[in-house]
Amino acid sequence: MRLIKQQLERDGSGTVTLYPEEPEDMWHAFNLIRVGDTLRASAVRRIVSESSTGSTSSSRVHMSLTITVDKVDFDSQAGQLHINGRIAEENKYVKIGAHHTLDLELNRNFTIGKAEWDSISLGVVKEACDPAEKAEIGAVVLHEGLANVCLITEHMTVLRQRIDMSIPRKRTGSISAFEKAMDKFYETIYQSILRHLPIANLKVILLASPGFLAESLQKYIFAEAVKADNKTILSAKPKFVTVHCSTGHVHALNEVLKSPAVIARLADTKYAKETRAMEAFFKMMQTDEDRAWYGPKEVERAIEKGAVATLLVSNSLFRSNNMSERRRYVQMVEDVKASGAGEVMILSSIHESGIRLDGLGGVAAILMFPLQDLDESDEESEAEGSADNPGDGGLQ
Secondary structure, eight states, X not given: OEEEEEEEOTTSOEEEEEEOOSTHHHHHHHHHOXXXXXXXXXXXXXXXXXXXXXXXXXXXXXXXXXXXXXEEEEETTTTEEEEEEEEOSOOSSOOTTOEEEEEEOTTSOEEEEESOOOHHHHHHHHHHTOOSOOOOEEEEEEETTEEEEXXXXXXXXXXXXXXXXXXXXXXXXXXXXXXXXXXXXXXXXXXXXXXXXXXXXXXXXXXXXXXXXXXXXXXXXXXXHHHHTOHHXXXXXXXXXXXXXXXXXXXXXXXXXXXXXXXXXXXXXXXXXXXXXXHHHHHHHHHOGGGEEESHHHHHHHHHTTOEEEEEEEGGGGGOSOHHHHHHHHXXXXXXXXXXXXXXXXXXXXXXXXXXXXXXXXXXXXXXXXXXXXXXOHHHHHHHHHHHOXXXXXXX
16 A cells, blocks of 8 residues: 555544555555545546436546445455545536445545544554565365365455365275365365465465374475476575364364464464453453453553553554544543553454453453452442442431
């Protein structure tokens, strides 16, 4: 993503113009655009015109439209973003208030206007436009006849291709048929890796399976690379890691990414840090529950007491259409950062760690020291206060 133009006013309102260059940029746009924002982008609209004789004709006209956002739809697998809204600026083809859907496209500018650009939104823009190389992971999870070729970025897991083939049973006298089918299966996976994974840019490529399929696939890949003198694959040999998993389905990535061998290879990636943080939180809940709290009220009280060591927030909370609710979580993040003592981690809601956090309400905290009764209701606190000061409620 490239930042083309930024115009922010003193009251926090303003516009930002961005240029998306890769599919993941659509994920960043999804986290920026909310109901009530204005969005200006290129569009094609069917226009019906009437001649002086009363005959009509229709044509498709390219134009730039500005809409007030009503709904945002994101297809994570296709990397497509569809925004529904009403026309906010009239032109000769469309009237204000007419409905239109804008489909954001790669390599085409779009401009977002907000009444309030808070620190989280500006942080998303900064992160999306950071030119630093992003750590990425390629992965193939497989069992006999099934393979899923995936790309795991800092923010999302994308299934690039699902391979499903029929493999005959391995019987005496028909071993050759089994071996031929497996060779074809491995060849299909190999070609998929070449097409769908940016091998030169990846930090690690995981091959995961039950049994020894991953090892067999790895041998096949390098044997084919030697035959074809594929220098890209051969130079990337140290990046390939074989891991055991229980199944070839995509959800097996959860257990794969918890493997000690994988964690060691991915120690400095954002994804691995998020996974470790969630594991530390759940372990803390078991061993020292007064230092692990979740839920907005509980976490707010811990922040007020200056006790938060690590604040975990799902980025799904910042997509809320309720402005006061969104401001509540923005304030939590800013308070922890301002304290200088705590770390803030904003987890992607479509990574496994973010999904687990969403199951806890989207916000949790690991504390520097134990605190009790953070989940006590306001009514209980008031009742205890009255009991401590019985004279306050007496007759004068």
